[in-house]
Amino acid sequence: MDFLLTHLVAKYNFWLYIILMMIGLYAMIAKNNLIKKLVGMNIFQTAIILFYVSIGSKRGGTIPIVEHIAGGGEHAINPTRYVNPLPHVLMLTAIVVSVSTFGVALALAIKIYQRYKTLEEDELLTRIRES
Amino acid sequence: MTGNYPALLVTVPLLAAFVIYGCSWLHKRSCLFMALLGLTIPFAISVALLKKVLINGHISYHLGGWDPPWGIAYELDPINAIVLVAVTTVALVNLIATSKEIETRFSDRRGAFYALYLLFVVGLLGIVATGDLFNLYVLLEIASITGYSLIAMGDPARAPLSSLNYVFMGTIGACFYLLGVGYIYIMTGSLNMADVHVLLPPLYHSSAIVVAFIFCLVGVMIKMGFFPLHSWLPNAYTYAPSPATSLIAPLMTKVMAYVMIRLMISVFSPKFVFSSIAASNAVVWLACLAIVMGALMALAQRDVRRMLTYIIVSEIGYIVGGAWIGNATAMSGAVLHIINDVLMTFCVFLSLGAIARSTKGYQIENFSGLFKKIPVTMATFVVSGLSIIGIPPTCGFFSKWYLILGAIEGGHYGFIVVLLLSSLINIILFFRIFEEAFFVYPKTNAVHTEGEASIAIAETPFVTLIPLVLTAILLIFTGIYSGSLIALIIKPVVSAGLL
């Protein structure tokens, strides 16, 4: 029970991201269709994004938005009450990166489709070899 | 102004890229000029920064005035500065040399090409200059995505799929790196390289840090094309358009090798890398395998471009092997080889692009009689080939010198044997081509003097030829001045703790 508690339940975010990563990796490698591979890549990246975000969470922490007292002036905040905002910020960037990569990859998939009229990898390789 | 040089280094080409893309809708012909401006300024800045680093020592620039570890810092030491100069030089010279080809081949998409070109350079400059781990990831992805797009602009039959495969593998690599950074952040709470370096020592035995290092390393190795994670490399660089290949091939993989060395020296100190992780021997043997496999696969190629891409795989093996041998001589040899390899690979791909104008294809058989047709271009190809083989006084010899010396010091005789073996295989690889270009067999049974009269000289235009010749001369100069380069490089290496 102890083992389960410390290694499985307490660190469930790690397990989640590992499972998602493996799903994504599996899709990238094993699937034949290019779009499915792309989706797998996206899942892979999303897994890591989720992981980062989960790092910043704290028990009982709230959204990291600091309100100013009306009439100017600021009060010191207690950082333990707020969820760590840095990973969120970093992941905003990573999401942008993921979206751009996905966009470029989709554009490439469109180009491939326009030329070879298929998105299945094995058919693609046959058609390339023939041409 | 001068104090802000590190920031300007990255922002000037960034702004130029957007301006160029905007201008391409209005006035296409001014795009080239702006691109040249957008690369000349960073070149000048990088030279100025090198001079500053040589005089003042380490430069630390805080972006936005925020002190690290809250803000992002750009850290410049001699290794950085020299690699920056190499990157900007290659980018600028390549643009000048291939400008004519870009203008004709991509005339309708000029704006896009120049913008992607400049953004790629932005990414690389940022990777080299930055002192922040996450900033490195961002710039790495900037460079990668623009790289994917540049490669996809090539041969319409093969380039998109090659680029897509590169996208898949490259993304896995970058994500592994990001994961590694995440683990470091969990354990240390900081993303600044220097800060992490200070915070890590008590944590050396924690498995999370070991895993972080391994993730970062594997990610970087995928992106640098280290055997067996190199499978994206041959296709991607073969089917890319030649102006893009002569930009990406010399730079991308070597900058990632620089990242690996930076991680080894400045983030995870050599003490951690070589004692806590007792894998350095295994990595050196893997590097030996990379060198041999690269050389053997290059032997099997008839397409000269693919042969050169496998030579890149081999060269990366040299750098990784040298870095992981574990003494200062070998590490300095590895850093010197990064710089030399940037120049050698650039010269060989640029001359190949120039040669392609005069041949029907890229097979070795298409090279007949080229010494008569394009003597000066072939001469530069010969010089770059000799440099890759490692013949003095070209630069390739001297990095091999330090690598072999370091291997003798470290007792790694397998690495020496493999290095010499690959030099011998490189002789075969290049002299095959030189022979084909030199020996003109007349296709008829005419006497050899008659066969030659039919080949007139049709040299490459000056806009490509002069940069080519200058690069070839630079190869020899870098060789002769390698002593001074090593003296510069070895200081930060030794002060990091390597002996």
Added chain:
Amino acid sequence: METIHSIRPLLAILASLFAIPFIVGFSRRPAMREFWTFAAAGSKFLIIVSMLPLVLTGRRVTCTIFEIIPGVPLQLTVDTLGLLFALVSSSLWILTSIYSVGYMRGLGEHSQTRYFCFFAVALSATIGVAFSANLLTLYIFYEILSLATYPLVTHHQDEEARSSGRRYLAYILGSSIGLFLPAMLISYHLAGTLTFSASGFLGASISRKVLMILLIMFIFGAAKAAVMPLHAWLPAAMVAPTPVSALLHAVAVVKVGVFVIIRIITGVFGVNLLKSLSLTTPVIVLACITILCGSLIALSQDNLKRLLAYSTISQLSYIVLGVSLLSQRGLTGAFIHIPMHAFGKITLFFCAGAIFVATGKKNISEMKGLGRQMPITMAAFFIASLSIIGLPPCGGFLSKWNLVLGSIEAHRPLVLVVLLVSSLLNAGYFMPVVYKAFFFKTESAVAGVKEAPLCCLIPLCLTAIFSIIFLFYPQPFYELISHALKCIIGAGV
């Protein structure tokens, strides 16, 4: 020993390089192009001769070009040994240039500009090797020489030239990168320096096994010295035009090989170290095998140039043998064989080329009775073969004499036997050529042939006459050698 700093050594190397733009520029005007070649050869010779008086007074001329690796600069030092070699090469280049003009024009050869350019580079590299002050400089010039001679060897650009070129590169570059380079680096790692010194720079603190391995790696790494079994490139390189074979493969390239071995033995290891550990015994054995096998194979050759090639392989190992005997007379014999063999062999090659220009014949069996049609050529051939065999009145007698005495001094009687047997074998393959040429009936194929063109004839007569003169007036050589020996083993001649 006093050292003078001067750029004259560097100028000697650069003299021919400066001429190259002019040679290329005047490619359409052969007369001017040849003029620049002669200007380069002449100026090189004069610069080298100008250093002779300085060096003979016991001083050295040094020129440090650049600190290319911390502790190992690109440095030139002119000492007596290097000057001896440089004098031989540069003087023979002048004669070869005259000969080349006659030969290339006589045959209407193509790409003469490229030929003269690479010849100039090759000679620069040769002088560079002669004047190198440390192993790295020597290695750099050695590699430049290998590359510069490739277009010369493969000049004819046909199928045969291509495969010979491949063999040439495989042996020469393969051995230098595969054996010489690691040996050099290991020496640097052990000794911390690469500069040649009179007593060698490898200390006695290194184990005998390591020293032995290094010595063998160096000997085979310098494959230009054609020590068996790395000799096969030499006969293959005979596809080159005869002036190339004459200068390069009788004088420049192969002498660079033995010169490198001499420098290794005297400047890297040092005579005393080698004597105390008797490290040179394997080298002596290899040299003896090469001498005997080379001569035996030469006996069976019909192609004149291939016969001369195998003779060269054999003769080069005389020099290697002499040096590895480590005795005063042995070293003297080796050093004096450099000029004697150079002049003798080059005469023989000049004759072979003259015969080819005049008759188109390459095989000895087709040269019967040629002596009557081409008396001057065959007379020169006879004189030169006497020199190679080692008989008076030719200079080769001196080198054989010293080698024989050297083997007695070194207490190696078997070497004496090898020397005598090989002299007999030399006679065995040279004398039939001369005999057939003079005393047989003229072949119908060569009847009515006239002597070779004047430009070919004059150089070969000059070198033959010099071979005789050197027997009676060897003083300049002996002086240089005496100084060299004083440094190496502290004795004079």
